[in-house]
Amino acid sequence: MKAAVYYKNSDIRVEDVDDVPVDAGEAKVKVMACGVCGSDVMEWYRIKKAGRPGGIGAFGHECTGVVTEAGSKAAKKVQVGDRVVVTHHVPCNTCSACINGHTTACQTLQSTKFKNNYGAYAEYVVVPDINVDRGILKLPDSVSFDEGTFVEPLGCVVRGQQWASPAGGKSVLVIGAGLSGLLHLQAARVNGAGFIAVSDINTDRLDVAKKFGASATIIATEDVPNRFKELNAGRGADVVVMTAPVPACVKQSLEAVGAGGTILFFAPTNPEVNSEINIWNLWQKEVTITHSYAADFRNLQTALRWIQHGRINVKDMVTQVFPLVRTQEGFVLTAQPKGGSLKVIIHPQDP
Ligand SMILES: [Zn+2]
Ligand SMILES: [Zn+2]
Structure with a gap:
């Protein structure tokens, strides 16, 4: 063959x-x-x-x-x-x-x-x-x-949001408007998010994010954490989903997360790359940092049902x-x- x-x-x-x-x-x-x-x-x-x-x-x-x-x-x-x-x-x-x-x-x-x-x-x-x-x-x-x-890429996103749920109208910042960022955006809507902003360096991708239901978009050359707060009534994000695997976005995630928020490091940086974490930024915020890998059968089944019933485009x-x-x-x-x-x-x- x-x-x-x-x-x-x-x-x-x-x-x-x-x-x-x-x-x-x-x-x-x-x-x-x-x-x-x-x-x-x-x-x-x-x-x-x-x-x-x-x-x-x-x-x-x-x-x-x-x-x-x-x-x-x-x-x-x-x-x-x-x-x-x-x-x-x-x-x-x-x-x-x-x-x-x-x-x-x-x-x-x-x-x-x-x-x-x-x-x-x-x-x-x-x-x-x-x-x-x-x-x-x-x-x-x-x-x-x-x-x-x-089913597989969406299943991975379903799993990620299992550990970083936006349910209950939470505010969400999705860093990166590539395929996984756009799937996270759509999944966050299905999972009950409130305000959802998407950041990227590519303005065409941000236009696509608007089409898929982003409440707002942020050009990544701006001060993303502060811009998010301006757009979100002065508050940091309840959920940050990082899909752009570079240290600058790790830093943005830590600065953008609000009190009691959760950061999902969805995409891995290259193995030789280390990212700094300033614990001071987290100390009084009771932040949860999590990540996810792949998808299990239950996640895949959820993804398939969402696709089948038109919940995700x-x-x-x-x-x-x-x-x-x-x-x-x-x-x-x-x-x-x-x-x-x-x-x-x-x-x-x-x-
Ligand atoms: Zn894949
Ligand atoms: Zn096992």
Whole structure:
């Protein structure tokens, strides 16, 4: 079968790779759509294992498709012809992290992946036993394959707001108007936020944030924390969601949060980057600092229901749909968005 093989963001080659055998507990899915995620283009993370079989199983993880083969044991869970969302990360459900509700901090979850050697930008993906057991969602007929690719990124946002809830009309500052910032904005509305401001350096992105329901936007070259307070009747934010992973935005988060507020550090900075925290700023505010990683099955299910019932507009976030041969272009656009690009989706079956 054909698969996109990763060497670096600007070098992704479509190659003929071996078909992946399907064992009794496994299922083969014809990939109809696979979103390109910000984590796919984290080059420092991915390049270590680039071009080697088995190294980049999580390369391409926002997948939807049709089941074309189910092993004898897997047939209890899925049938040939099922339209599905498949997830690469599934928890063990028995370790202490899982038992304590931190299912995405589970070692099993973090090491599970599709069986493909070169990732899921491929004509087919083979879903391992444990993922068939607890990582496949049936796609309702009314949800398109493209919309279904948002189940994973939106699921991650659902999880983040589980730890930093805006319910009860709380004020929210979303730092960064990229895809995850815009999903956080929409999710905050569904979750019951009050005033929501979005900041970004890109004014086009701020216009998009307005369209998706931001109460106000702040250009990141301004003094973001003070501008937020001006807009929010003099008060700091009840919830700050940081989706722009640079130290300057860490600092802004700490300064923008109000009394009793919560900061969600949603996007990670690069591993060698340290950010300073001035504890004095927090001392009299009783602030909670939290973060989240990935999504568990419950988060994914919530995301799917929100998409299915039109609570979140994902359709208008898709700006490019490319065939497999143009995967590299999709990566470059995701790493350095241009011309209003927001979400790129790869269609491996398109010529
Ligand atoms: Zn993702
Ligand atoms: Zn576990």
